[in-house]
Amino acid sequence: MSKPPRQPRRQLHGVILLDKPLGLSSNDALQKVRRLMRAEKAGHTGTLDPLATGLLPLCFGAATKFSQVSLDADKRYIATLKLGVTTTTGDAEGEVLMTRPVTPEQVNADSIAQACERFTGPIEQVPPMHSALKHQGKALYEYARAGIDIERPPRAVTLHRIDILNWQGDVLELDVQCSKGTYIRTLAQDLGEALGCGAHLIGLRRTGSGGVSLDGAVTLEALMAASEAEREAHLLPADILLNDWPEVLLSEPEAARFLTGLRRRTSLADAPQVRVYGPHPEPGSHPDRRVLLGSAHIKGGELIPTRLLSPAEVEGMLTQSAPSAAVASASEI
Numbered sequence: 001m002s003k004p005p006r007q008p009r010r011q012l013h014g015v016i017l018l019d020k021p022l023g024l025s026s027n028d029a030l031q032k033v034r035r036l037m038r039a040e041k042a043g044h045t046g047t048l049d050p051l052a053t054g055l056l057p058l059c060f061g062a063a064t065k066f067s068q069v070s071l072d073a074d075k076r077y078i079a080t081l082k083l084g085v086t087t088t089t090g091d092a093e094g095e096v097l098m099t100r101p102v103t104p105e106q107v108n109a110d111s112i113a114q115a116c117e118r119f120t121g122p123i124e125q126v127p128p129m130h131s132a133l134k135h136q137g138k139a140l141y142e143y144a145r146a147g148i149d150i151e152r153p154p155r156a157v158t159l160h161r162i163d164i165l166n167w168q169g170d171v172l173e174l175d176v177q178c179s180k181g182t183y184i185r186t187l188a189q190d191l192g193e194a195l196g197c198g199a200h201l202i203g204l205r206r207t208g209s210g211g212v213s214l215d216g217a218v219t220l221e222a223l224m225a226a227s228e229a230e231r232e233a234h235l236l237p238a239d240i241l242l243n244d245w246p247e248v249l250l251s252e253p254e255a256a257r258f259l260t261g262l263r264r265r266t267s268l269a270d271a272p273q274v275r276v277y278g279p280h281p282e283p284g285s286h287p288d289r290r291v292l293l294g295s296a297h298i299k300g301g302e303l304i305p306t307r308l309l310s311p312a313e314v315e316g317m318l319t320q321s322a323p324s325a326a327v328a329s330a331s332e333i
Helices: 026-037 061-072 109-118 140-145 184-195 220-225 228-232 238-242 252-259 311-319
Strands: 014-020 042-044 052-060 075-083 085-087 096-099 121-125 155-168 171-178 199-209 247-249 271-279 290-299 302-308
Touching: 014 026, 014 061, 014 220, 014 238, 026 042, 026 052, 026 220, 026 228, 042 061, 052 061, 052 238, 061 238, 061 290, 061 311, 075 184, 109 155, 109 184, 121 184, 171 184, 171 199, 184 199, 238 271, 238 290, 247 290, 252 271, 252 290, 252 302, 271 302, 290 311
Parallel strands: 052 199, 085 199, 247 271
Antiparallel strands: 014 052, 042 052, 075 171, 075 199, 085 096, 121 155, 155 171, 271 290, 290 302
């Protein structure tokens, strides 16, 4: 029996907020959705372990230029810890190293709160051996599987908040808000040692990344069951990843110059990162309608481009039927 003809790829621009399922790597999830969308260009915004579920923003076309924004953004997780047991990997995949009793003297409401407070704020973490961090071109987990331990320098991270959601016996559930690069498995291990009983991670769900959350996220199962038009309805504008940045709206002549990479004079205050728009070119468009041009920063009275969209990408986003980004009050120069 002959195979059905392969569907042609197409240019798509935008972001799908995927609720990644358990057991699937971030890249596997990306490739499945890319095939479903028939997208030419796609990328994800940072690895989410196969044992983790939750928010994985997937970028298509022009949106891939801003994937680093989400990678560098603060994250939010719901972490479930098993107290009293440590493992070789810090999670449920590893072999048990040690089992210790979870006694009321060691583990109680006060001691848990104190342990969470101890690790809140700027801290240093030693990356786990079972991680994708590279050493001489190889992932650390490859060395770990070969029984080789590599010395890892500590890394500075910030735990903005650690809130206790639930605690029953030897299972502790936490809401963690942290900087990029934070290893929640390491946090679970460190909290367990602070409590004197040890711990490992048995569940992890990412609920937020920068300015986006699981609100509006779609499951892979739902995408697979949907029609092509229904799938496209989940494609959000590329600037969804920048929605917590200040906006700058340029006039038509200034927008054209900005797209060539030229710096523009501005009276706006310095800002490390802004999203830049031009007016919608459609005749008679409402003044609030605008099109994303790229990102920039403001320094010393100048608007300095950081990442620019190409004219083809701008045109592609204009012609693509996608939901409009929410319009906030933009600063016009």
